Amino acid sequence: MARKQLRIGVMFSTTGPYSVVARSMLNGALLAFREINQSQHVVALEPVVVNPSGDLTQYRELSLDLLKAGIRQVVGCYTSSSRKEVIPCFEKHDGLLWYPSHYEGFESSDNVIYTGAAPNQHVLPLVDYLVSGVGKRAFCVGSNYIWAWENNRIFREALIARGGAVVAERYLPVGDTEFDQVIASILDQRPDFVFNNLIGTSAYAFFRNFRAACRSAGIEQANEIPVASCTLSEPELGEIGSDAVDGHLSSSVYFSSLRTPENLQFMQAYLESFPDGPVASADAEASYIAVKLLAATLAQVGNDEARAVRGAVANRRLAAPQGEVRIDPQTFHAWLTPRIGRSLANGQFELLLEARQPIAPDPYLVQSSPRFATAMHPPLLRMVKS
Structure with a gap:
């Protein structure tokens, strides 16, 4: 049986004032895509990568481009200002943003899954x-x-x-x-x-x-x-x-530098895949986690409709490089160490x-x-x- 193919948006500012971290986030996401597509996973994911260059206007316009092209799931954003800029787009067009960055909290949106640290x-x-x-x-x-x-x-x-x-x-x-x-x-x-x-x-x-x-x-x-x-x-x-x-x-x-078996495997794969850097970061790991959780959820529900994916990701667990991670069903933020x-x-x-x-x-x-x-x-x- 042919694997189901789904397009996933990936939106990081790989140029601009915080491009070093953003490029490590992109690397983390791309590594997860590669591992999923090389496995016997029931879905194959095609990353559609866009670069807002740290420009808030570009974040909004590129989000709308992805959503209007029929892409329902997007992994991306580093800064809180960029996240705030695009959330109305996801709410209006019924998409789901997977936000893989530590942040200041005091936010909850039905159209966001948070895989970075809360305050x-x-x-x-x-x-x-x-x-x-x-x-x-x-x-x-x-x-x-x-x-x-x-x-x-x-x-x-x-x-x-x-x-x-x-x-x-x-x-x-x-x-x-x-x-x-x-x-x-x-x-x-x-x-x-x-x-x-x-x-x-x-x-x-x-x-x-x-x-x-x-x-x-x-x-x-x-x-x-x-x-x-x-x-x-x-x-x-x-x-x-x-x-x-x-x-x-x-x-x-x-x-x-964590010595967990999962992180040793992650770091070996990361360094082999991206020898020119940037090296892995917490936000790169959060991006990797987001894609892995998304893929497992898509395999369960069989489609990329935002409400179905959000409902199915609650309580989903992952043996991540940092240790076990799971999505909290009340806040849709991650349990982290x-x-x-x-x-x-x-x-x-x-x-x-x-x-x-x-x-x-x-x-x-x-x-x-x-x-x-x-x-x-x-x-x-x-x-x-x-």
């Missing part, structure tokens, strides 16, 4: 780690759009509830690389750490310039004013450069802490409000490395 899976674990082992005074810096605004709000509420304080917040346009005033302010305030929500080329320039400014001031930046992020991933470490790559903290659900890592000079992360098991998504922070003190909740992470 209780990356922001709150980072706050707990910083307060317990680094300090309580934060300087927040971010790119001027919804991700940074909301992430800083959640972070601020959680930090204050744990007895900490935010000494200042600064926002810069996406792609901006002029940080002299911001860095001068950080050095003047001398916080215990910087909470970074810059993305793409802005983040890479900040890490370099901040390390250089600290070095000129006789400050050992990684130890005295570490930078903590929920975005920093392996492909970006190479963009920072060897002089400033080490000692940065990242809260994520996946690091490519929070982790804290520290960047090394070799472009990898050493694992510091991790959850013992996957954590339920709580996108609206109903069960894990950042306003409540840590003492009201059991510790989320266990020590891996001191």
Whole structure:
């Protein structure tokens, strides 16, 4: 019997200010497509790849092009602004967006499946780690759009509830690389750490310039004013450069250095498929997960109609590179395993802490409000490395 052929949209900005991460996301998705099509899977998937180049108008227009061409399932978007831009298109034309990126939460759409981390899976674990082992005074810096605004709000509420304080917040346009005033302010305030929500080329320039400014001031930046992020991933470490790559903290659900059998297999296949990079990232793994879950669901329902796929994906499980992942039937976000890592000079992360098991998504922070003190909740992470 002939395999059923279905076209799937793939929409990542492989050029533009955050293209490095987006290209790793595309790689993760394409690897999953390749594995599915080389297997005896009952459906064959044809990826239809488009590149919005980081332009919000292009995100909307390309989404409409895909949907009007009869494509009902699309894996894509990295930034929250791009996701917000395209959701009305999917709602109007009855499509399903598989969103494979960590994000700020406080959203639920019948036309989105979220395979990246929600705020209780990356922001709150980072706050707990910083307060317990680094300090309580934060300087927040971010790119001027919804991700940074909301992430800083959640972070601020959680930090204050744990007895900490935010000494200042600064926002810069996406792609901006002029940080002299911001860095001068950080050095003047001398916080215990910087909470970074810059993305793409802005983040890479900040890490370099901040390390250089600290070095000129006789400050050992990684130890005295570490930078903590929920975005920093392996492909970006190479963009920072060897002089400033080490000692940065990242809260994520996946690091490519994990030693699970599934991740070892994933990394071997990824490196063989994409020897020229970018290397794998948490968002690449989330893209891989999205395509794998989508394929299994399509095989079950036998068609790509959005409502049928959404209904069938609830509670679906996958032995992913990071560990078991499943889609929560209430929120249609993924159960994921929070982790804290520290960047090394070799472009990898050493694992510091991790959850013992996957954590339920709580996108609206109903069960894990950042306003409540840590003492009201059991510790989320266990020590891996001191």
